[in-house]
Amino acid sequence: MEFQHTACLGGGVIGASWAALFLASGRSVAMFDPDPAVETKVRSYIETAWPTMTQLGLTDHGSPDAISFHSSAVKAVEGAGFVQENVPERIQIKHETFAAIEPALMREAIVASSASGLTLSQMQPGWRDPSRFVLGHPFNPPHLIPLVEVVGNDQTAGGVVEAAQQFYESIGKTTIRLHKEVPGHVANRLQAAIWREAVHLVISGVASVEDVDKAVWSGPGLRWAAMGPTMLFNLGAGEGGLRAFCDHFSDTFNGWWDDLGQVYLTEDVTQRLASGVEAEARGMSPAELSQKRDALIVALQKSVADLR
Known part of the structure; x- marks a missing residue:
């Protein structure tokens, strides 16, 4: 078809x-x-x-x-x-x-x-x-x-x-x-989970909006562009694979999950995030930021095309 x-x-x-x-x-x-x-x-x-x-x-x-x-x-x-x-x-x-x-x-x-x-x-x-x-x-x-x-x-x-x-x-x-309907489907739920913790890190004073964004694109985001998180953790334990990774880090991850923030987009939170994004943009217009985003996406896609 x-x-x-x-x-x-x-x-x-x-x-x-x-x-x-x-x-x-x-x-x-x-x-x-x-x-x-x-x-x-x-x-x-x-x-x-x-x-x-x-x-x-x-x-x-x-x-x-x-x-x-x-x-x-x-x-x-x-x-x-x-x-x-x-x-x-x-x-x-x-x-x-x-x-x-x-x-x-x-x-x-x-x-x-x-x-x-x-x-x-x-x-x-x-x-x-x-x-x-x-x-x-x-x-x-x-x-x-x-x-x-x-x-x-x-x-x-x-x-x-x-x-x-x-x-x-x-x-x-x-x-x-x-295989099953859920609100937001798959990718948006993953995105929402990451952003929830990003917002929590900002409003709890751990880091600025810009630094939290930077932590994503220059750290795990770069790896996620190659493979998903479960496969990456599978590789993280070497020959032992995901089972060995979980055996070693289960207490660590369980502790982190217990400590993750529960936040809501109130007016105060929205204002704080908007101010942080404005500072991060450094005067670039939405159109200019979109052009930069698209250029980066194209460069990433071209660089991995043959490997995919």
Whole structure:
């Protein structure tokens, strides 16, 4: 299932990023968003993203011009084999969108939602037949970060999750499959756990926002870009592997886990973090910081491409 014609519903940052990646892979894209300025915004996003994707070797077969814009979601999905839904994460909007597009979909089309805060089960009631609807949650920005979390359940038809994974992998993504629904899926929960302790370290006076961030990107974050934490700890004990690591460090980790902070994003905490980020940015604008982030991501991706 190559799905040569695709659709993106929602032209915000996530939808525009998905559209850029679909185009880069040689597919055509039909875009829907009610914003009158969506075409200008999305074309500008694609123009900015294209050189970056070219550096990663993703644009050899694609064209940034193979995109059309539509005034309704129904028109956008007509003839599309794969539909990536990115409308606002409010359940009523999701349900209304699904009910509207369902009669217009091709019989073999797959619809994947980018939702991060909603589960598949919460969204399925918007369908009469949810058998070809899956969750395909990316990590921002989708055209640069490979990860997609794919979720189906007992209402999903056989082979649909696998077909979605094959499609994503054909455009350069790395997929994981969740066997059980949980709020936030996998990566966001891991991210939330790390950030919770990062916030705790700041508000308890252990270190500044900048130094906590620095501790991540120059320390464990660099290793995590190579392998996940469990495999890295498996390697950390040499020939004894993970069992030896746990035998040696179980008391240490149990003590650390007992001491981890429980924090909430109150107004005071938010203000302290915002001040710390402002100091860390050293006058750079969000656009300049985003360019720096993307350049670093591209450099990392290129450096490990052959090793992967």
